[in-house]
Amino acid sequence: MDLDTLCRRLPKAELHLHIEGTFEPELMFAIAARNGLRIPYGSVEEVRAAYEFDDLQSFLDIYYQGASVLLTEQDFHDLAWAYLQRAAADGVGHAEIFFDPQTHTDRGVAFETVLDGLWSALRRAEHELGMSSALILCFLRHLSPEAAMATLEQALPHRDRIVGVGLDSSERGRPPSLFREVFDRARAAGFRAVAHAGEEGPPAYVSEALDLLHVARVDHGVRAIEDEALMQRLVDDGVPLTVCPLSNVKLRVFDTLADHVLGRMLARGVRVTVNSDDPAYFGGYVAENFARTAEALHLGHAELATLAKNSFEASFLPPERIRQLCDEVDRFVAAHRES
Numbered sequence: 539m540d541l542d543t544l545c546r547r548l549p550k551a552e553l554h555l556h557i558e559g560t561f562e563p564e565l566m567f568a569i570a571a572r573n574g575l576r577i578p579y580g581s582v583e584e585v586r587a588a589y590e591f592d593d594l595q596s597f598l599d600i601y602y603q604g605a606s607v608l609l610t611e612q613d614f615h616d617l618a619w620a621y622l623q624r625a626a627a628d629g630v631g632h633a634e635i636f637f638d639p640q641t642h643t644d645r646g647v648a649f650e651t652v653l654d655g656l657w658s659a660l661r662r663a664e665h666e667l668g669m670s671s672a673l674i675l676c677f678l679r680h681l682s683p684e685a686a687m688a689t690l691e692q693a694l695p696h697r698d699r700i701v702g703v704g705l706d707s708s709e710r711g712r713p714p715s716l717f718r719e720v721f722d723r724a725r726a727a728g729f730r731a732v733a734h735a736g737e738e739g740p741p742a743y744v745s746e747a748l749d750l751l752h753v754a755r756v757d758h759g760v761r762a763i764e765d766e767a768l769m770q771r772l773v774d775d776g777v778p779l780t781v782c783p784l785s786n787v788k789l790r791v792f793d794t795l796a797d798h799v800l801g802r803m804l805a806r807g808v809r810v811t812v813n814s815d816d817p818a819y820f821g822g823y824v825a826e827n828f829a830r831t832a833e834a835l836h837l838g839h840a841e842l843a844t845l846a847k848n849s850f851e852a853s854f855l856p857p858e859r860i861r862q863l864c865d866e867v868d869r870f871v872a873a874h875r876e877s
């Protein structure tokens with residue numbers, strides 16, 4: 539079996555995926571047209587050509603612009619359903635999906651419109667694709683802690699449909715400490731906690747996410763490699779990192795995949811996982827991230843199996859389900875031994 543097929547069939551969970559980052563230009567044009575809105579591009583090719591980024595902010599500017607055509611419950615359903623079908627084809631048995639309600643509520647879209655549309659797609663994926671999934675509400679860190687708290691208030695009545703809270707958007711100059719109170723409140727209400735840290739921000743932001751926000755996993759976290767004491771802590775405490783290799787290259791965190799720290803972190807014993815972040819913008823869904831990373835960093839079947847099992851172990855699934863899924867990975871890898 540070739541590497542791409544193996545990486546597609548390998549059972550895995552996706553834990554770092556922004557649903558607004560799965561908005562393919564074809565669907566963007568279709569939704570803009572039915573909502574009577576214009577986007578500042580003439581064609582799908584023109585949209586794709588605009589996806590050249592210098593850093594996180596240059597990407598976020600285009601990403602928020604794309605999301606601005608989403609208005610109705612059907613729009614959010616179609617967006618999520620398109621992703622879930624692609625994920626199932628990529629061997630994803632379970633997905634924990636980020637959504638950014640403030641991107642929509644700040645434009646006058648009701649919180650429930652977003653949530654109901656996404657939720658119906660998740661239920662459909664369970665029935666039609668046999669795939670489990672969950673939603674994680676991300677607070678936009680370029681906005682205020684007070685705005686995050688108001689968003690949490692909107693989420694409280696829907697606790698049964700949202701597994702956790704996260705923190706995303708512009709990282710530089712927006713340390714996790716700003717959001718301590720809203721994370722305290724969210725965890726007290728029963729939400730699990732995750733946060734983007736150490737993508738562009740310094741290793742100290744990873745430590746803050748652990749110490750102050752008490753996150754169960756760190757999104758990205760790749761700059762932890764610059765701090766040996768922090769690396770030892772990640773290993774000792776088994777802290778999962780949701781790493782997104784193609785994203786990091788597209789946003790110039792690393793020059794090429796061959797320069798990526800994932801292989802070194804894996805060898806060091808850090809619980810790293812592979813994810814796609816915003817696949818419509820970064821040139822590959824999760825299986826593509828696995829294959830291109832394995833190729834560039836010379837990862838073998840043992841490393842691929844570890845990455846896949848890490849993805850289930852780092853998920854918010856019940857322990858018994860995690861064991862079953864990890865056994866599936868072992869059986870898959872045993873049946874496809876390296877030649």
Ligand code: ADE
Binds near residue numbers: 559601706708734737
């Ligand atoms: N929102 C969507 N993708 C993101 C990323 N890679 N970092 C921070 N915020 C994001």
Ligand code: ZN
Binds near residue numbers: 556
């Ligand atoms: Zn992200």
